Amino acid sequence: MRNLLGVARLFVFLFSGFAYVLVLAINALLPGNKMHRSFSIRKNWAKNINNWLGVVITKHGEVPSGGHIFVANHRSYLDAAVVLKYVFASIVAKAEVGTWPLVGWALKLTYTVLIKREDQTSRKNTREQVNRLMQNSFSVIIFPEGTTFEGPGIINFKPGPFQIAENGNFTLVPVAIEYLVKEDAWVGNDQFISHFIKCFGKSKTYVSISFGPVLDAPTWQQNYERATEWISAETKRLQKIHLQPQ
Numbered sequence: 001m002r003n004l005l006g007v008a009r010l011f012v013f014l015f016s017g018f019a020y021v022l023v024l025a026i027n028a029l030l031p032g033n034k035m036h037r038s039f040s041i042r043k044n045w046a047k048n049i050n051n052w053l054g055v056v057i058t059k060h061g062e063v064p065s066g067g068h069i070f071v072a073n074h075r076s077y078l079d080a081a082v083v084l085k086y087v088f089a090s091i092v093a094k095a096e097v098g099t100w101p102l103v104g105w106a107l108k109l110t111y112t113v114l115i116k117r118e119d120q121t122s123r124k125n126t127r128e129q130v131n132r133l134m135q136n137s138f139s140v141i142i143f144p145e146g147t148t149f150e151g152p153g154i155i156n157f158k159p160g161p162f163q164i165a166e167n168g169n170f171t172l173v174p175v176a177i178e179y180l181v182k183e184d185a186w187v188g189n190d191q192f193i194s195h196f197i198k199c200f201g202k203s204k205t206y207v208s209i210s211f212g213p214v215l216d217a218p219t220w221q222q223n224y225e226r227a228t229e230w231i232s233a234e235t236k237r238l239q240k241i242h243l244q245p246q
Helices: 002-029 034-052 079-084 095-099 103-109 120-135 160-168 192-200 220-241
Strands: 055-060 069-072 089-094 113-115 139-142 172-179 205-211
Touching: 002 034, 002 103, 002 192, 034 055, 034 079, 055 079, 069 079, 069 160, 069 220, 079 089, 079 139, 079 172, 079 205, 089 095, 089 120, 095 103, 095 113, 113 120, 120 139, 120 160, 160 172, 160 220, 172 220, 205 220
Parallel strands: 055 205, 069 139, 069 172, 089 113, 089 139
Antiparallel strands: 172 205
16 A cells, blocks of 8 residues: 555656646746746745655744755755755755756756766856855755765765855855654665655655754854754754654
C-alpha cells in the first residue's frame, strides 16, 4: 500500500512539474518583470507540492523582510520546496542538477544560479549573479554544506556565501531544517525514484524549519561562526521538539 501511494505521488510530482514548467515557459515569453513572476510561480508550486506530497511543515521563527542571503543545512531534495514555501528568493544549486530532466528546465526558467564548485570560473560567475540579485533587492537561498547530510547536526560549511555577504555588505539569515524520520534524508547512493517512493509512501512526511536572527557582523568569519553554531544547535533542538504524528 505504501508503495502504491509513493508511486501515485511520483506521478503527481511529475505531471505537476510539467504543468508548472509550461506556465514558466509562457511567462518567459511575456513582457514585463519575468523574474518576479517566475519567483511567484515557483512559490505557488512549493506550497502546492508540499500539500500534494503529504508534507507537514512546522515553522519556527519569522522570515525577515527585505533581501538577505539565507543559509540552510541540507537534508534532502525536498529542502528547496520547504524553504521556498516561506521565502521569495532565487536558489544556488549544483550545476549537475540543471541537467536533470524537468527539474533542470524549471531551474533555468526560475533564474536559479547553477554552480560547479570545482570550477573557479563558475564560482566567480556565481558570486557575480548573487551580487546582482541582492543589489536588486532579491533574496538568495544557499546550502553551504554543498551536499546533503542526514545528521545529526551539520557538516562544515563552504565559506563562499559568507564572503559574498561581507564583500557586498549583505545580511545573512541562518535556516535550520530537520525531518522527523531520519531516513527521509537523501544521501549517499540512494536512487531518486526508490527514495521518493519510500519517503512519500508514508501518509505524512514531517519537517521542521526554523528561521534564525539576521546576521550582520563586520567579518565573514564572525558570520560563519554564528551561523554554523546556530544551525547546529537548532537542528538538534528541532529533533527534540519535532512535531509528532497525530
